[in-house]
Amino acid sequence: MNPMNVIIIGAGTAGCEAAYRLAKAGFTVELVEKECTPGGNLNNWFQLFPDRKQASALRQLLQQQVEHPSIRLHTDTVPVKIERQDARHYAMELDNGARLEGNALLVTTGFRTFDASRKEEYGYGIYENVITSVELENYFANRQILTSTGKRPERIGLIQCVGSRDEKMCNFHCSKVCCITAVKQAMELRELLPDAEILCFYMDMRMFGPGYEEMYREAQEKYNIKFVRGRLSEASENQAKQVVVKCEDTLVGKPMRMTLDLMVLMVGMEASDGSRWVAKELQLPLAPNGFIQPGDPHYATNRTAVEGVFVAGCATSPMNLTDTLTDARSAALAIGEFLNGNEHYN
Amino acid sequence: MNLEAKQQIWKEYQKEIADDRYYYARSCIRQTFFPGSEWAYLDILGNRLGKTVFDDPRHTTCTGIGYHSDVVPVETIMTVVARHFALMTEAGFENITPSCITSFGIYTEILHTWQEHPEIEEQTHEYLWKATRREFKKPKNLAHTSDVIYKFRHEIAAQKKHALVDVHTGRPLRVVDHIGCHYAKMFPSKGIGGAEFPAVLSGMVTAWGGEPVDYPERRHCCGFGFRNYLVLANRGYSIANSKKKFESMQPYEPDFIITNCPGCAMFLDKWQYTISEMEGTTYGKDGYGIPVLTYEEAAALVLGYDPWEIGLQMHQVSVEPLLEKMGIAYDPDAKYRNARGEDMGRPACPNYLKV
Amino acid sequence: MNNIWGFTISSARVIDYDKNDRSFAQYMTDTVPSSQLCIGCGGCTATCTAGALTDFNIRKLQMLVKRGENREAGEQMHKCMLCGKCLLVCPRGVDTRRMIFAMLKYIDNQKL
Numbered sequence: 178m179n180p181m182n183v184i185i186i187g188a189g190t191a192g193c194e195a196a197y198r199l200a201k202a203g204f205t206v207e208l209v210e211k212e213c214t215p216g217g218n219l220n221n222w223f224q225l226f227p228d229r230k231q232a233s234a235l236r237q238l239l240q241q242q243v244e245h246p247s248i249r250l251h252t253d254t255v256p257v258k259i260e261r262q263d264a265r266h267y268a269m270e271l272d273n274g275a276r277l278e279g280n281a282l283l284v285t286t287g288f289r290t291f292d293a294s295r296k297e298e299y300g301y302g303i304y305e306n307v308i309t310s311v312e313l314e315n316y317f318a319n320r321q322i323l324t325s326t327g328k329r330p331e332r333i334g335l336i337q338c339v340g341s342r343d344e345k346m347c348n349f350h351c352s353k354v355c356c357i358t359a360v361k362q363a364m365e366l367r368e369l370l371p372d373a374e375i376l377c378f379y380m381d382m383r384m385f386g387p388g389y390e391e392m393y394r395e396a397q398e399k400y401n402i403k404f405v406r407g408r409l410s411e412a413s414e415n416q417a418k419q420v421v422v423k424c425e426d427t428l429v430g431k432p433m434r435m436t437l438d439l440m441v442l443m444v445g446m447e448a449s450d451g452s453r454w455v456a457k458e459l460q461l462p463l464a465p466n467g468f469i470q471p472g473d474p475h476y477a478t479n480r481t482a483v484e485g486v487f488v489a490g491c492a493t494s495p496m497n498l499t500d501t502l503t504d505a506r507s508a509a510l511a512i513g514e515f516l517n518g519n520e521h522y523n
Numbered sequence: 524m525n526l527e528a529k530q531q532i533w534k535e536y537q538k539e540i541a542d543d544r545y546y547y548a549r550s551c552i553r554q555t556f557f558p559g560s561e562w563a564y565l566d567i568l569g570n571r572l573g574k575t576v577f578d579d580p581r582h583t584t585c586t587g588i589g590y591h592s593d594v595v596p597v598e599t600i601m602t603v604v605a606r607h608f609a610l611m612t613e614a615g616f617e618n619i620t621p622s623c624i625t626s627f628g629i630y631t632e633i634l635h636t637w638q639e640h641p642e643i644e645e646q647t648h649e650y651l652w653k654a655t656r657r658e659f660k661k662p663k664n665l666a667h668t669s670d671v672i673y674k675f676r677h678e679i680a681a682q683k684k685h686a687l688v689d690v691h692t693g694r695p696l697r698v699v700d701h702i703g704c705h706y707a708k709m710f711p712s713k714g715i716g717g718a719e720f721p722a723v724l725s726g727m728v729t730a731w732g733g734e735p736v737d738y739p740e741r742r743h744c745c746g747f748g749f750r751n752y753l754v755l756a757n758r759g760y761s762i763a764n765s766k767k768k769f770e771s772m773q774p775y776e777p778d779f780i781i782t783n784c785p786g787c788a789m790f791l792d793k794w795q796y797t798i799s800e801m802e803g804t805t806y807g808k809d810g811y812g813i814p815v816l817t818y819e820e821a822a823a824l825v826l827g828y829d830p831w832e833i834g835l836q837m838h839q840v841s842v843e844p845l846l847e848k849m850g851i852a853y854d855p856d857a858k859y860r861n862a863r864g865e866d867m868g869r870p871a872c873p874n875y876l877k878v
Numbered sequence: 879m880n881n882i883w884g885f886t887i888s889s890a891r892v893i894d895y896d897k898n899d900r901s902f903a904q905y906m907t908d909t910v911p912s913s914q915l916c917i918g919c920g921g922c923t924a925t926c927t928a929g930a931l932t933d934f935n936i937r938k939l940q941m942l943v944k945r946g947e948n949r950e951a952g953e954q955m956h957k958c959m960l961c962g963k964c965l966l967v968c969p970r971g972v973d974t975r976r977m978i979f980a981m982l983k984y985i986d987n988q989k990l
Contacts, residue, residue, distance in 0.1 A: 294528060297719040302528035382917070394970070397914045401907070403944070406918055411719075413739040414524055416774055421739040426893060428918040428941045435895035760888040767890065801881055 180205050180247070181516045184269055184279035186256060186455060189217020190239065190498060191490025191505040192285035197242035198509035204516065206248045207277045209269070211451065213253045215243055217287050218491075223317040225498060226361040227388035235498070251275060255451070259458050264485035265516075281485050281512050284461075284469060285505070286451035288491040291340025291348070291444040298411040299339065301442060305418050310335075310355070310443045313362055322369050322439070326418055330438035332374040333366055334422060335359045336409050341445030342380065350466040352445030353495040356383045359443050360393050363402040376403045378424055386497055407433070412440060446495040455492075459483055468494050479508040487512055524737060529720050536717035540674045541618035541664040546611040547578045550623035551588065553785040553817075556792075559834025561622055563823040564668055571682060571826060572675055577614055582607060587625040591749035598650065601643070604633050605651040609659035617663040620671055624784035627667040628705025631713050634661060665713075667706060669783035669818050673715055673723045676730040684827030687733030689778070690850035695734040696778040699813075700724035701768075701791060703784025704744050718742075724781050727818060731825045733778075740771035746794075747786035765794040769806045769813070779814040779845050781821050791815045796839045799875040810877035812840030824851060831857050841878045898946025902984055906943055909980045913940060915970040922964035922974055928957045936964055940977060952985050 183199050185192045188210035196206045214220065216239065222232035243250055251271060258270040259282070269277045293301035293309050301307045305325035308316075316322050324330050337359050341352040359377050366375050382404070384390040396402040407424040415421055420440040426433045448467040455461065456469055461481045464470040469488050472480035479487050489508035490501040514520045545568070553560055568574045586603050589595030611619055621627045637644035651657055672679070687696040702721045707714025716722025719742065725735035746764025751757040768791070772780075782788040795812040799805050807813045815838065816824070823833045830851060835842045836858045846853050859867045872878060906913050920937050928934040934957035942951040955978065964974040 294531070297532055297717065302531070303525050303720070305525070394915060398911065401914065404917075411742065413741065414737070415739055426941065426945060429893065429938060429945060429947065431891060431893050431947075433893035433895055433945065755884055758883070759885045762885075763888040763890065766887055797883065798887065801883070801887060 181280040182207060182278065183281045183283060183512055183516075184267055184277055185209065185283040185285055187211075187217065187285040187287055187451060187490075187492070188215035188243065188250065188252070189285060189287045189490065190219050190235075190501045191287065191492070191508070192217070192283070193239040193243050194502050194505035195283055195285060195489055195509045195512075196248050197239075197245055198506050199512060200245040200247035202509065202513050204247065204513070207269075207279060208243060208248055208250045209254060209256060209271065209277070210250065210252045211255045215240055215250065215252070218290070219498070221311050221314055223314045224361065224365060226357050227386065227392050229361070229364075251277075256455075256458075259455070261459065261483070261485070267485070280516055281487065282459075283508055283512060284452070284455050284481070284486065284488045284492050285490050285508075286449050286455055286492045288446040288452075288468075288495065289449045291346070291352075291447055293339055293442045293444050295346060296339055296343075296442070299336070299409065299440075299442060300412050300414065300420075304412065304414040304420055304440075306330075306414075306420050306438060307412065307440045307442065309339075310358055310362060310441055313366075313441050317362075317365055317369075320369065322366065324418070324438050328438065329370065330373055332435070332437050333370075333376070333439045333441065334420075334435075334437040335363055335375070335377045335441045335443060336422075337377065337379045337443045338408060339442040339444050340447070348445060348447065348466065350445075350468075350495065351383060353383065353385065354497050355443040355445055356381075357386065357389045357392065357497075359441075360384075360389075360396045360402070362441065364392075364396055364400050367400040367402065374403070375401075376405055378405045378407060378409055378422075380406070380408050386499065405433070446491060449492070452492045459486055461486065461488075464494070466494070468492065478504065479511040485515065487515075529716075529722075532720050533716045533722045536712065536715060536722075538666070538670070538713060538715060539664060540666045540670050541620075542674075543574050544616055545574065545576045545618050545620040545671065546614060546616035546662075547576050547668075548582055548585070548607060548619060548621040548623070548626055549578070550621075550626065550785045551584045552789065553622060556785070556789045556837065557817050557820065557834060558837060559823070559832065560817040560819040563828060563833045564622065564672070564819040566828075567679070567819070567822055567826065568671070572678055576620075577616055579610055579614060581610055585621075585623070585626040585629050587623070587629045588749055590629065591625070592753055593750060598646075600629065601633055601636075601647045602650040602654060604630060605647045605659050606655060606657060608661060609651060609655070609657035611662060612658070612660045617660075619662040619665050620668050621665075622668045622785075624667065624703030624705050625786070627665070628703075628709055630662075630665055631710050634665065635710065637661070667723075667783065669706075669723050670715060672818050672822055673726050676727045679727075679822050679825060680730045680732075683731060683825045685825055685849045685851055687728060687731045687821075687825065687849070689848045691848070695732055696845075696848065697736045697775060698725075698728045698733045699736050699738065699741070699772050699775070699777040699780045700728065701741075701745065701780055701782040701784075701787050703782070703787050706783060724783055724818060727821065728781060731821070736772070736775045736777055738772045738775050740768045743768055743771075745784075745787040745790045747790050752786075752790075761790075762794050762797060765790055766798055769795070769798070772813070773806045776808070777813055778848060779816055779821075779842075781816050781818055783818050788815055788817050792839045796873055796876050799873060803875050805876050807840070808844070810875070811844055812876055814838065814840050814842045814845045816842070816845075824849065829853070831860075840876070893945050893947060895945060899948060900944075900946040902948045902951075902981075902988070903944045903946060905984050906940070906977065906980060910973055910977045912970075912972045913977050915972050916940060917970055919969060921967040921969065922972075925963045925967045927961045927963060928959045932957050934958065936974060936978075939981075940974075943981065951981070955981050955985060
């Protein structure tokens with residue numbers, strides 16, 4: 178008898194990890210990826226929190242795993258049609274003409290970073306020295322931080338909650354990882370720019386993961402990173418192409434203004450276009466934040482409202498890498514139980 | 524500063540502006556402080572662009588100043604506005620174009636309120652009927668008069684006699700735009716270009732050959748704020764807001780400020796005198812102030828109107844340096860003569876601000 | 879200058895971080911490194927003996943110094959009764975008592 182086959186949409190962290198676990202459990206996997214290489218958003222990162230590991234190390238590991246003989250990787254392609262014949266039979270058409278068949282479907286379409294230009298008052302795309310956290314990772318990869326005028330920045334501001342916890346942007350949710358990303362990036366900046374003044378503008382410091390609060394403390398104590406509690410209200414550009422920002426220092430209770438040489442927007446997470454497309458195609462309910470709604474917030478985190486369709490990673494909500502990997506393994510387990518007919522939970 | 528990204532934003536904030544047949548709603552204070560602006564608007568629309576504008580003598584204040592000063596209740600202002608709509612309806616017009624930013628904000632807010640709460644609109648119909656025996660229809664199109672000038676900016680440019688250019692050097696004039704708060708801050712989607720990077724005035728400036736200047740306090744309020752300015756004790760922080768703007772724009776050496784709000788035009792102009800008297804500071808070149816023009820005045824200068832015909836002698840900050848830059852001929856002796864050629868007398872000279 | 883208006887131009891309340899003198903803040907960081915660890919929880923202020931009776935707010939005080947609002951900080955500092963209760967409460971181990979001593983010393987030297 179042929180082994181049962183699982184179709185996975187999205188070869189980011191969750192997709193790769195789940196594919197490998199399913200392959201090891203004896204299933205075959207069709208792994209579909211829109212980019213030409215697997216890795217997803219991980220490909221844009223330089224170092225990871227909390228241990229400052231090179232992102233490339235994890236990326237290489239995931240890429241090696243998907244070389245497993247039971248995994249067929251389809252890159253540079255997206256599904257154009259998904260047919261669900263019944264809970265255990267799926268057919269998927271790809272835009273390259275291929276047709277895949279499977280006995281279960283796993284959605285690992287991940288997230289997209291918030292388009293910072295939507296936050297008009299911060300002037301991203303208009304002001305020269307406003308960049309996003311994703312672009313800063315690229316600066317780190319090149320080991321060079323310069324302003325648009327070729328100057329070493331003397332004061333840098335990292336702005337948290339850009340596109341998160343913001344009703345005006347239709348994003349009520351917290352993107353979870355931006356706080357710790359800001360701490361990590363502030364520390365990396367300090368290493369490259371020992372004399373610069375580095376400030377994080379935050380609403381709350383949500384240090385939810387192991388080692389995160391410790392990292393925050395280290396950033397304050399050893400890296401001399403300054404933290405300002407207050408959400409930026411607006412930014413503008415002066416004649417020297419610096420960014421003039423306004424916020425309230427809510428711990429002082431007064432408005433504050435200052436000039437930054439470089440402003441980094443910690444862009445939040447939103448449901449990816451792929452997630453939205455798959456949800457529509459399969460009629461998967463969405464949570465109010467636009468991510469795919471899991472079957473149950475405790476017992477059925479990898480199931481969806483449609484039997485046989487599973488979900489893992491940031492397609493369901495913002496997650497860090499640790500949780501994404503764990504969630505992917507959990508999804509592999511749930512799919513295994515489903516296909517072997519020994520499910521424990523409905 | 525990357526203009527393309529701004530243009531992307533502007534694309535998202537476009538609004539429908541009627542093409543012709545406007546019911547005109549005048550401002551309470553503009554005819555006192557900038558008496559030529561509304562006249563110039565009517566003349567440009569009627570005689571230069573061939574549009575029909577109905578300037579209704581029965582139209583009154585919208586009571587916005589009273590509303591924003593907590594002396595006029597919201598039910599009252601809605602009824603007064605309903606009367607404006609009734610007058611428009613009776614005159615056979617459907618497009619209302621207020622000259623005042625506060626009125627524009629009030630109309631927008633009221634129409635939005637009625638849309639969300641039809642029962643309040645119903646109640647207003649009743650109030651208006653009881654008070655005046657009038658019926659009203661809501662306007663099909665609401666646009667501020669600066670929206671209308673924006674819509675026809677290229678037509679105006681096609682008829683221009685003077686560009687916003689320094690004729691001696693060929694340099695485009697640097698123009699600071701100041702948008703009234705109630706134009707787009709309450710309802711960004713109702714303003715051309717939105718609230719953060721409004722294009723309504725900068726679009727005119729660009730079309731007429733000038734260079735809009737974006738400076739750090741561009742979005743900041745002029746400090747008018749109705750209840751703030753009206754109470755003497757609060758004027759200190761009203762003026763402080765304008766001062767903050769002048770300090771922020773001064774390094775860019777703007778040739779003039781263009782505004783679309785009655786209060787802003789008045790404050791940005793008159794406060795320059797007050798600040799100079801209080802602190803000895805002036806913000807223009809060689810002791811002059813930075814001239815402040817309404818968009819109608821700017822359009823009229825571009826179209827070749829005589830500066831004194833459009834009332835520029837009523838400005839506190841002298842416009843002569845600007846006229847000279849633009850190569851506009853003017854008769855210095857005619858400045859203080861009225862329409863009959865009689866001498867109106869001259870204001871006393873400020874101590875610090877050069878005029 | 880003449881003023882016939884009956885009002886004067888208000889000075890801005892905004893913290894002008896670019897212009898403020900932050901040497902006091904630097905002094906505090908250098909002499910009491912643990913002051914950097916404050917997370918603004920307010921435990922110190924909640925338990926403060928002086929704060930119970932006056933508008934003294936030790937959490938806000940150290941933040942004013944960090945932002946260079948030295949004059950306002952200088953006006954408040956002497957209200958501290960140096961009882962040390964804040965020291966017991968602080969979850970981040972900020973040496974608040976030493977911080978106050980350092981501030982007082984700086985203020986005396988600078989005649990702020």
